[in-house]
Amino acid sequence: MTLTIHSAPGSSGYLDMYPERRMSYFGNPYILGLTLAAGIGGLLFGYDTGVISGALLYIKDDFQIVKQSSFLQETIVSMALVGAMIGAASGGWINDYYGRKKATLFADVVFAAGAIVMAAAPDPYVLIAGRLLVGLGVGVASVTAPVYIAEASPSEVRGGLVSTNVLMITGGQFLSYLVNSAFTQVPGTWRWMLGVSGVPAVVQFGLMLFMPESPRWLYMKNRKEEAIQVLSKMYDISRLEDEINHLSAAEEEEKLQKDTISYLDVFKSKEMRLAFFAGAGLQAFQQFTGINTVMYYSPTIVQMAGFHSNQLALLLSLIVAGMNAAGTVVGIYFIDHCGRKKLALSSLCGVIVSLIILSVSFLKQSDVTSDGGLYGWLAVLGLALYIAFFAPGMGPVPWTVNSEIYPQQYRGICGGMSATVNWVSNLIVAQTFLSIAEAAGTGVTFLILAGIAVLAVVFVIVFVPETQGLTFLEVEQIWKERAWGSSRDGDNMEGLLEQGSRS
Numbered sequence: 001m002t003l004t005i006h007s008a009p010g011s012s013g014y015l016d017m018y019p020e021r022r023m024s025y026f027g028n029p030y031i032l033g034l035t036l037a038a039g040i041g042g043l044l045f046g047y048d049t050g051v052i053s054g055a056l057l058y059i060k061d062d063f064q065i066v067k068q069s070s071f072l073q074e075t076i077v078s079m080a081l082v083g084a085m086i087g088a089a090s091g092g093w094i095n096d097y098y099g100r101k102k103a104t105l106f107a108d109v110v111f112a113a114g115a116i117v118m119a120a121a122p123d124p125y126v127l128i129a130g131r132l133l134v135g136l137g138v139g140v141a142s143v144t145a146p147v148y149i150a151e152a153s154p155s156e157v158r159g160g161l162v163s164t165n166v167l168m169i170t171g172g173q174f175l176s177y178l179v180n181s182a183f184t185q186v187p188g189t190w191r192w193m194l195g196v197s198g199v200p201a202v203v204q205f206g207l208m209l210f211m212p213e214s215p216r217w218l219y220m221k222n223r224k225e226e227a228i229q230v231l232s233k234m235y236d237i238s239r240l241e242d243e244i245n246h247l248s249a250a251e252e253e254e255k256l257q258k259d260t261i262s263y264l265d266v267f268k269s270k271e272m273r274l275a276f277f278a279g280a281g282l283q284a285f286q287q288f289t290g291i292n293t294v295m296y297y298s299p300t301i302v303q304m305a306g307f308h309s310n311q312l313a314l315l316l317s318l319i320v321a322g323m324n325a326a327g328t329v330v331g332i333y334f335i336d337h338c339g340r341k342k343l344a345l346s347s348l349c350g351v352i353v354s355l356i357i358l359s360v361s362f363l364k365q366s367d368v369t370s371d372g373g374l375y376g377w378l379a380v381l382g383l384a385l386y387i388a389f390f391a392p393g394m395g396p397v398p399w400t401v402n403s404e405i406y407p408q409q410y411r412g413i414c415g416g417m418s419a420t421v422n423w424v425s426n427l428i429v430a431q432t433f434l435s436i437a438e439a440a441g442t443g444v445t446f447l448i449l450a451g452i453a454v455l456a457v458v459f460v461i462v463f464v465p466e467t468q469g470l471t472f473l474e475v476e477q478i479w480k481e482r483a484w485g486s487s488r489d490g491d492n493m494e495g496l497l498e499q500g501s502r503s
Helices: 013-017 029-062 072-097 100-120 125-152 155-182 187-197 197-209 217-219 222-232 237-255 261-266 270-290 291-304 310-335 342-370 374-390 398-406 408-440 444-462 472-484 492-501
Strands: none
Touching: 013 492, 029 072, 029 100, 029 155, 029 187, 029 310, 072 408, 072 444, 072 492, 100 125, 100 187, 100 197, 125 155, 125 217, 125 408, 155 187, 155 197, 155 222, 155 310, 155 398, 187 444, 217 408, 222 310, 237 472, 261 270, 261 374, 261 398, 261 408, 261 472, 270 398, 270 408, 270 444, 270 472, 270 492, 291 374, 291 492, 310 342, 310 374, 310 398, 342 374, 342 444, 398 408, 408 444
């Protein structure tokens, strides 16, 4: 008999039988508390990506060598991404070996150290070293937070809770613009902007000391009593039994796999190749459709559009960042109601239109050599629309999907590899945007990004499955069916579920 999950998409069998036991987003304060504490890692991520855009304006004023070199400006921005690539690549192993909690604590220490180095930097090169340290912390956090939240979340609200981490990212970006605006008239402007970033890391470190380890990680490490104690704070007795059954079934499935998973094992398994291609592809398209071009360089883009005042550029960018945070709140609602795939597709369609508006505004402005004016405001409108469409969909969807499409034994490694793809893509965009804009023109650059967004639509339609409301075991079955057909492994999977329910 074959287990088929597609006949009832967006739900698990248990919740179909007992719909009154579905948990709402605010249904359990304990789970929400874990989510918010872990989500501070997203705040670090967002603050760092947002603060440099404003700080760069004042760093150029302090260091003439930076002002004269687009390459040095790009390096100051992108060195954090180099660190994030290293942090994300090692973060998967740290998560699997030491656990989600210790990985978070490690990220906080490294990030705080980087913030101190940046604030005290006597020259651009020490500043670049501080950016590297901050990036290491952000990279580990970008792997850890979504996995920690997903493994502590009920399946029916997992998308919304994981998206809370993305809300923290966009909230951190908005906060960074507020901080940027607050310090514009303070001596040592950019030092305060960058130094303040260490505060959330210290706060999270303190909070995480009192947070539990991921119950799923504990269970798979044979620390079952600890795992059950954590789960008992999340679910009532009837739901608790079902959640333990799912963990037991997953443990039995893992026993059929090798104890030690290497990076090469991801590519040896057809199911994992498909899952990783979908997850990593989403992360790459998130960046290559231009989000961090907007977030890193939005004040610079505003100035390119003809608004040359630093204060005005920061103010307009603050509005863009506010829309980013507000859009993520919308995404938290829709990701568990409309599904991941539909949300990503609708988001990308809006992104394409917005990038075309941006492209036209800069091409026309170049034709008439205007200073701000109609096409300058059209560029600002294009930025705002871009964020309005991107934030609810392509902001949270890649991180949510990557937190739920991999089996437990692969989750840390694949999550780290996928996050690394995100950071590599981020680095490429950040390191090349100003240079391409100088060489080809800003309008053409945005047109290229629109073309990439069209490719992203095709990719999502063809390769990304819908995972809304599914348990981790049900998601695993999707890849087995895609790799081998609907019948293979079905009997084995159902047997494991039955065995789990009897244990």
